[in-house]
Amino acid sequence: MDYFERRVRRILERARVKSGDRLLVAISGGKDSAALVEALSVLRGSIGYKLAAIHIDLGIGEYSRKSREAALKEASRHGIPLIIVDLREVLGVGIPELAKLTKRPPCSVCGLVKRYVLNAAAVEWGASYLVMGHNADDMAAYALKAFMSQDLESLSKLGPVTETVPGLAVGRLRPLYMLSEKETFIYSMLRKASFTMDECPHVNRRQVEIVLKRAVGFIESRMPGFKVQLLGNLARRYTDYPKPKEPLSRCPSCGLISSGGECSFCKLTRRALGEPMGPRMRAYIRQKLHELGLEVAGEN
Numbered sequence: 001m002d003y004f005e006r007r008v009r010r011i012l013e014r015a016r017v018k019s020g021d022r023l024l025v026a027i028s029g030g031k032d033s034a035a036l037v038e039a040l041s042v043l044r045g046s047i048g049y050k051l052a053a054i055h056i057d058l059g060i061g062e063y064s065r066k067s068r069e070a071a072l073k074e075a076s077r078h079g080i081p082l083i084i085v086d087l088r089e090v091l092g093v094g095i096p097e098l099a100k101l102t103k104r105p106p107c108s109v110c111g112l113v114k115r116y117v118l119n120a121a122a123v124e125w126g127a128s129y130l131v132m133g134h135n136a137d138d139m140a141a142y143a144l145k146a147f148m149s150q151d152l153e154s155l156s157k158l159g160p161v162t163e164t165v166p167g168l169a170v171g172r173l174r175p176l177y178m179l180s181e182k183e184t185f186i187y188s189m190l191r192k193a194s195f196t197m198d199e200c201p202h203v204n205r206r207q208v209e210i211v212l213k214r215a216v217g218f219i220e221s222r223m224p225g226f227k228v229q230l231l232g233n234l235a236r237r238y239t240d241y242p243k244p245k246e247p248l249s250r251c252p253s254c255g256l257i258s259s260g261g262e263c264s265f266c267k268l269t270r271r272a273l274g275e276p277m278g279p280r281m282r283a284y285i286r287q288k289l290h291e292l293g294l295e296v297a298g299e300n
Ligand SMILES: [Zn+2]
Pocket: 251, 252, 253, 254, 255, 256, 262, 263, 264, 265, 266, 267, 276, 278
């Protein structure tokens, strides 16, 4: 447990997290984010940052019900305020319907919606960082995928810490960057964390990331230390990759980050539901922050 927490602490130090900083942790209900919440609540005492968590109820039947329950248990166990964003409550539909309405694969719609909601909540709370539970196996697979397609802009964002663009996007922190899936699982068991092992029913076993993750496991078994070496090198060099070329702009509908014109969430919801839902999502999150007694940035 000490080893695990030392590795997490090292990333927090690299990001210069200090007393009074606001860390917003994304909890999915799975083992990685549960381990993250455990480690962050252990280290909170000595560093003195403020913690809040966010869970997105994706509206995927039994899977979402179990995930939400686990997230609630895990957050309340440590007295961490939890923002639950229920997609059906805000949009009237969950991920499966959004995917059908836009004729896009559910995983791509889900990724887009999650990125938007997590960033929106971090901006509304004025978080110093949005903290994600990606482990070393996830990161190695993402890195290989980005390298395979020579997507250098993605590589430039695959470090343990990413930059904040004030008012538009909050930087991400990945404290489990150098911790494997196995280590994360063992740690969450030792800490008796609450999590579900259920998998999303939409997961596609042939999806590139999943195949690459298995390949990473195979290479690691033949070449122990492969993952740590790959990620250690990437952590040193990711800022050298070219940043996105398009100038950053503000979505005319919701005011958050876009790569020109309306942001992808406002576009997606306009297409599926006839109206850009960014503003409604932001208002819903502000309401949740009020209910939890958390400050809303820019409302002082
Ligand atoms: Zn927008």
